[in-house]
Amino acid sequence: MAHLRGEEKSAYVRSMFQRIAPRYDLLNTVISGGMHHRWRRRAAALAIERKPRGDGRDQTRALDVATGTGDFVLALLKRGAPHVVGVDFVPSMLGLADAKARRRRRRDRVTLVAGDALRLPFADAAFQWVTSGFNMRNVADLPLALAEMARVASPGGRVVILEIVPMTEGGVLPRIFRWYFRTVTPLLGQLLAGDREAYAYLPASVARFPDVEKLATMMEAAGLSDVRHQRVGFGSAAILWGDKPG
Numbered sequence: 001m002a003h004l005r006g007e008e009k010s011a012y013v014r015s016m017f018q019r020i021a022p023r024y025d026l027l028n029t030v031i032s033g034g035m036h037h038r039w040r041r042r043a044a045a046l047a048i049e050r051k052p053r054g055d056g057r058d059q060t061r062a063l064d065v066a067t068g069t070g071d072f073v074l075a076l077l078k079r080g081a082p083h084v085v086g087v088d089f090v091p092s093m094l095g096l097a098d099a100k101a102r103r104r105r106r107r108d109r110v111t112l113v114a115g116d117a118l119r120l121p122f123a124d125a126a127f128q129w130v131t132s133g134f135n136m137r138n139v140a141d142l143p144l145a146l147a148e149m150a151r152v153a154s155p156g157g158r159v160v161i162l163e164i165v166p167m168t169e170g171g172v173l174p175r176i177f178r179w180y181f182r183t184v185t186p187l188l189g190q191l192l193a194g195d196r197e198a199y200a201y202l203p204a205s206v207a208r209f210p211d212v213e214k215l216a217t218m219m220e221a222a223g224l225s226d227v228r229h230q231r232v233g234f235g236s237a238a239i240l241w242g243d244k245p246g
Contacts, residue, residue, distance in 0.1 A: 009140040010116075014090055016198045017068075021092035023193035025069055028134075030192065031185055031202075032233065037071070039232045040133055043162040043239045044075035046230075047129040050158035050243065061085060063127040065117050065149060066135035070097030070110070072162075077106055081129060085122075087115040117145045125154040125244075133162040136215075137205040146222035155246020159224055164206050165215070165231075165238045177236050181206060212238045 020027070028036050047062065064072045067086030076084045088094050094112050101110045115121045117132070117139050130153045132145075139145040149159050167174040181203035189199025210218065215238075216227045224242030231238050 006140050010089075010118075013138045013140075016195075016201065017090045018092050020189075020193050020195055020198045021069070021090065021096055024093070024096075025071075027189065027192055027199070030188055031199075035233055036134075039162055039237055039239065040072055040075045041078075042230075042232065043131065043133065043160050043241075044072065044079045046239060046241050047076065047131055047158055047160040048079040048081060050129065050156075052128050052154075052156070061127050062129040062131065063087065063120075063122065063152060065120070065130065065132040065145075066138070067097055067112070068093045068133075068135075070100045070112075072131055072133045073097065073101065073110055074104060074106060076129065076131065077109055083109050083111070085111045085113060085127070087113045087117070087120065089114065089116045118148060120148045120152055122152045124151055125157075126152050128154050128157045129160070130157065131160045131162075134164060136161055136163050137209045142210075143218060143222065146219055146224075150219075150223040150244060153224075153244040155244055157244045158241055159219070159244070160239065160241040161215075161219070162237065162239050163209070163215070164202075164236060165212050166206055166209060167235050168211055169235065173234060177234070178203075212240065216240055216242075 062076045062081040062084045064086045067073055067088050073084045073086045098112055101107045130149045153159050167177055185202050186196045186200040190196035212229050216229055219227045219242045225245050227242035229238050229240040
């Protein structure tokens with residue numbers, strides 16, 4: 001698992017999320033103490049505060065990349081996005097997102113599409129707002145995924161990423177969080193989802209992921225400007241956002 005690259009990593013991630021999809025929402029809530037909902041709301045607000053330029057008739061749509069069970073889609077709708085497209089390459093996740101949107105009576109404002117974050121099936125500059133939550137650690141090619149998000153953002157649009165990030169600071173609290181991720185998270189995965197391996201992947205993927213400053217630099221290299229970030233969850237996660245020039 002630690003050395004997976006390219007298509008091998010993509011296949012592993014797709015299979016893993018297909019397995020854990022039925023318990024995905026429950027585990028997210030338990031592991032984060034329910035804070036992941038608050039983080040998404042904050043990330044959605046940071047996206048939607050970037051208003052469309054011009055008449056906005058063709059660009060008042062949002063795209064959520066690797067949408068999973070659709071929580072980010074619903075958060076964007078609640079913040080005022082007229083329509084949200086969710087894309088994911090895991091069929092069971094899309095099925096859960098569809099059911100969730102129907103229960104919330106939002107299905108008429110949601111389009112769900114099967115697709116890969118590395119090859120987004122959309123035209124250039126198609127969306128005013130582009131988001132992704134807890135996905136960038138899982139992609140096989142991070143620079144390409146960021147470039148794809150920037151590509152489909154319209155000039156003057158905004159890209160927002162919410163991700164668990166390494167806690168590089170010293171002190172007691174970072175040590176506690178690292179112990180929690182390495183020890184407690186796989187145990188919770190075993191107890192609640194019957195899949196210790198999938199939840200051992202979480203701390204391993206965080207440990208290998210770039211720190212916030214490096215990720216911000218990579219977003220700029222992908223073509224975004226004025227990239228900023230905000231740590232949440234006592235520093236265990238971060239929201240990063242940048243604007244598409246033009």
